[in-house]
Amino acid sequence: MDINVITAFFGWCLLINVAIYSLSTLLLFTFNDWIIKLHSxxxxxxxxxxxRLYFQYLAHFKIAITVFSLVPYLALKLLVN
Known part of the structure; x- marks a missing residue:
C-alpha cells in the first residue's frame, strides 16, 4: 500500500469525523430541550x-478525532512533503 493512499484514507476519515462532530454539536445545541427530554x-x-454528559461526549469525541485522525494525517503529510 502506498503512503499517498494511507494519507488520503486518514484525510477522508478526518473529514467524515469532523462532519459528524459538527452535526452532533449543531443538533445538541439547536434541539437541546427535545434531545434532553428524549434521552431522559x-x-x-x-x-x-x-x-454535562453531552459536553463530556463532545470533549471525548474531539480528543478521539485529534488522536486517531488529525495527528496521523498531519504526520503522513509531513512525511510525503
Missing amino acids: NISGVNACELP
Missing part, C-alpha cells in the same frame, strides 16, 4: 445530568 425518557438518566 429512553435512558432514565436525570435531565439535570444530561448537559
